[in-house]
Amino acid sequence: MKALLLVAHGSRRQRSNDEVIELAQKLKAECADHYAIVQAAFLELADTLIPDGIKNCVNAGASQITVLPYFLNSGRHVTEDIPQDVENTRPNFPEVEIHIAEHIGASAAMIALLKAAAINHS
Amino acid sequence: MKALLLVAHGSRRQRSNDEVIELAQKLKAECADHYAIVQAAFLELADTLIPDGIKNCVNAGASQITVLPYFLNSGRHVTEDIPQDVENTRPNFPEVEIHIAEHIGASAAMIALLKAAAINHS
Numbered sequence: 001m002k003a004l005l006l007v008a009h010g011s012r013r014q015r016s017n018d019e020v021i022e023l024a025q026k027l028k029a030e031c032a033d034h035y036a037i038v039q040a041a042f043l044e045l046a047d048t049l050i051p052d053g054i055k056n057c058v059n060a061g062a063s064q065i066t067v068l069p070y071f072l073n074s075g076r077h078v079t080e081d082i083p084q085d086v087e088n089t090r091p092n093f094p095e096v097e098i099h100i101a102e103h104i105g106a107s108a109a110m111i112a113l114l115k116a117a118a119i120n121h122s
Numbered sequence: 123m124k125a126l127l128l129v130a131h132g133s134r135r136q137r138s139n140d141e142v143i144e145l146a147q148k149l150k151a152e153c154a155d156h157y158a159i160v161q162a163a164f165l166e167l168a169d170t171l172i173p174d175g176i177k178n179c180v181n182a183g184a185s186q187i188t189v190l191p192y193f194l195n196s197g198r199h200v201t202e203d204i205p206q207d208v209e210n211t212r213p214n215f216p217e218v219e220i221h222i223a224e225h226i227g228a229s230a231a232m233i234a235l236l237k238a239a240a241i242n243h244s
Contacts, residue, residue: 002244004240004244006236008194008195009195011195011197013197013198015196016195016196016197019195019196019227020195023232023233023236026233027233027236027237027240030233030236030237031237031240031241031244034240034241034244035240035244066240066243066244068236068239068240068243070194070236071194072130072192072193072194073130073131073133073138073141073142074137074138074141075133075135075138076135099243101239101240101242101243102239104235104236104239105141107235107238107239109231109234109235109238109239110145110235111145111148111149111152112231113226113229113231113232113235114128114145114149114152114190114192114226115149115152115153116229116231117190117223117224117226117229117231118126118149118153118156118157118188118190118223119153119156120223121188121190121221121223122124122126122153122156122157122188
């Protein structure tokens with residue numbers, strides 16, 4: 001069973017974290033054909049950190065987990081911190097495949113999204 | 123003449139800032155029909171802060187500037203810091219209209235982008 005774990009930075013502002021949780025819920029509806037489980041987790045400052053997010057997916061029955069970093073830039077969080085958290089958690093679930101997808105800022109669709117946002121306000 | 127100012131957080135890591143500058147250059151090619159000027163600026167930690175970004179657009183001939191926050195969440199940076207920088211700069215250019223667009227995390231296209239990124243890795 002496949003799981004998608006949307007990983008955001010996390011904020012001291014609960015409303016920001018709630019936005020990510022709501023986004024994961026919308027994404028669950030959109031990706032139901034591909035992922036039976038869609039959850040949110042955070043790198044820091046918020047409930048459900050990455051290790052707990054992975055654990056929750058496994059407890060829900062996941063045998064394969066895609067970690068999708070909800071980050072715009074390839075900074076330290078994307079290149080070091082998220083991979084480190086995943087590597088530290090992996091030995092706890094040796095039977096589960098865990099992949100890290102590219103951060104969304106690297107998405108080819110980002111230019112189209114920015115163009116739409118810009119033109120909407122031109 | 124219309125200008126688009128793509129505003130990112132800014133990073134101590136120059137490569138992250140360069141990614142934003144490259145994104146603004148790509149966006150310039152895509153939005154040429156709507157914006158004669160497309161530039162990048164940063165909230166902090168990087169060269170070309172918001173006041174300088176606005177000034178550069180005006181010097182390039184802008185009479186109308188759309189500030190597009192390249193941020194995912196409606197945290198303090200989006201709700202307070204960027205508006206504050208814009209308000210502080212506005213009196214220097216009373217003849218220029220400056221609008222702040224919604225941060226890109228609020229874009230309706232974000233779900234589609236996430237879905238594509240997720241399915242690409244499923």
